[in-house]
Amino acid sequence: MIRIGIIGCGHWGMNHVRIFYFCEGAKVQICCDKDHARLKALHNTYQGLITTTDYNRVIKDKTIDLVVIATPTATHYELVRAALLNGKHVLCEKPLAIKTKETKELVELAKKNNKILMVGFVFLYNKGIIALRDYIKKKTLGKVYYLHFTRTNLGPIRDDVDVIYDLASHDISIASFLLGKWPKKVSTNAGYFLRKKISDTAFITLYYPDNVLVNIHVSWLDPRKVRRITCVGDKKMAVWDDLDTAEPIRIFNKGVLKEPYYADYGEFHLLPREGEVISPLVKLEEPLKKQNSYFLNCVTQNKRPFTDAVFAHNVSKVLEAIQSSIKKKGQIRIIDK
Numbered sequence: 001m002i003r004i005g006i007i008g009c010g011h012w013g014m015n016h017v018r019i020f021y022f023c024e025g026a027k028v029q030i031c032c033d034k035d036h037a038r039l040k041a042l043h044n045t046y047q048g049l050i051t052t053t054d055y056n057r058v059i060k061d062k063t064i065d066l067v068v069i070a071t072p073t074a075t076h077y078e079l080v081r082a083a084l085l086n087g088k089h090v091l092c093e094k095p096l097a098i099k100t101k102e103t104k105e106l107v108e109l110a111k112k113n114n115k116i117l118m119v120g121f122v123f124l125y126n127k128g129i130i131a132l133r134d135y136i137k138k139k140t141l142g143k144v145y146y147l148h149f150t151r152t153n154l155g156p157i158r159d160d161v162d163v164i165y166d167l168a169s170h171d172i173s174i175a176s177f178l179l180g181k182w183p184k185k186v187s188t189n190a191g192y193f194l195r196k197k198i199s200d201t202a203f204i205t206l207y208y209p210d211n212v213l214v215n216i217h218v219s220w221l222d223p224r225k226v227r228r229i230t231c232v233g234d235k236k237m238a239v240w241d242d243l244d245t246a247e248p249i250r251i252f253n254k255g256v257l258k259e260p261y262y263a264d265y266g267e268f269h270l271l272p273r274e275g276e277v278i279s280p281l282v283k284l285e286e287p288l289k290k291q292n293s294y295f296l297n298c299v300t301q302n303k304r305p306f307t308d309a310v311f312a313h314n315v316s317k318v319l320e321a322i323q324s325s326i327k328k329k330g331q332i333r334i335i336d337k
C-alpha cells in the first residue's frame, strides 16, 4: 500500500484526491491546504482523511511514501525541494518550476536521493493525443509540415504566472511528444491587455528540426473555450479537438498535388486535392486517472516515468526562451541545449 499526501486541494488538487482515494493499492492519508473551507469540503466528501494547513506535516510524516503537489506554480520549487529532501517520491503539477536553474536543481536532487519526480503533463495521457502521435509516427500524414495549437478561454486568470507558463506549458509538452523532438528556436509576441506585467495572450512560434513549424495561440481573454490542434502533413491532415468527445480526431485525406507545368520546364501547378474525412474510434478514458496510475506503477516498480523532471526541465528551457523573445519584441531566440 502506497501512502499519499496531497498538498494543494484547490480546483485541480481535488481531482488528485478523488482519483487516488479510489485507486487500488494507494491510500490518501493526509491532505493539506491553506484554505480551511477547502479542507472542510474534503472532510465532508471523503471519510478518514487527516487534514492540515501546514505542509511540513505532510512532507515530514515518515509514513508517507509520495507527495502530490497541486499548489500554484510559484510555490512548486520550494515544496518539491522540501519533499525530495525528506525522502518522498513526488508528483508535481505542471510546470515544474519557473526558472530553469530551479528545474535543473530538482532534476539533480531527485537523482541524488533516488526518488521519482514526475510532472503532471496530463495531455500526454490523453487517448486522442496518443492516437495523433501514433498517426504521426507511422507517417499516416506523410511528412509533417506544421502544427497549429489553440488553447483559449475567458479565464481562469492566474496571479502567480502568465498565460504562457499556465497554458502553453501543456502545448510545448504535447508538440514535443507528437514530434518526438524538442524545438531549437522560438519567437513570441505576447499581449498584456489586462495587466502590465502578466501576459494574458500569446502567439508563439517554435522551430523544430526538419523544418517543422509549430504555432501556439494561448489566451485567457477569448470568448470561446477551444482546445484544438491542427496537424498538416504532405499526405493527409488531422485535427484533434478535446471538446468533441464523440469525434476527438478527424483525419482529412486532403493535400496539394504538384503537376508539371509543361509550358515552363521545372515549374509546377499546385492543385488542391479533396478526399474523405475519417473520424477513427478513440475510446476515451480520464487522462488524470491514467497518469496517476502510471505514476504509482513507476513508484512501485522503480521505473523512470517519461514525463519526469528531465522532460519538465526541457519544457522550462522553452518557456524561458519564450520570455526572452518577448522581451526582445519577438526576436528569434535559440533554446539552450
Ligand SMILES: NC(=O)c1ccc[n+]([C@@H]2O[C@H](COP(=O)([O-])OP(=O)(O)OC[C@H]3O[C@@H](n4cnc5c(N)ncnc54)[C@H](O)[C@@H]3O)[C@@H](O)[C@H]2O)c1
Residues within 6 Å of the ligand: 007, 008, 009, 010, 011, 012, 013, 032, 033, 034, 035, 038, 053, 055, 070, 071, 072, 073, 075, 093, 094, 095, 120, 121, 122, 166
Ligand atoms: N494538469 C492540468 O491540466 C492542470 C489543470 C489545472 C491546474 N493545474 C496546475 O495545478 C496547480 C494548481 O492549480 P489550481 O487551478 O488547482 O489552483 P487553485 O488556486 O484552485 O488551487 C491551489 C490551492 O493551493 C493552496 N495553496 C497555496 N499555497 C499553499 C501552501 N503553501 N500550502 C498548502 N496549500 C497551498 C490554495 O489554498 C489553493 O486551494 C497549478 O500549478 C496549475 O498549473 C494543472
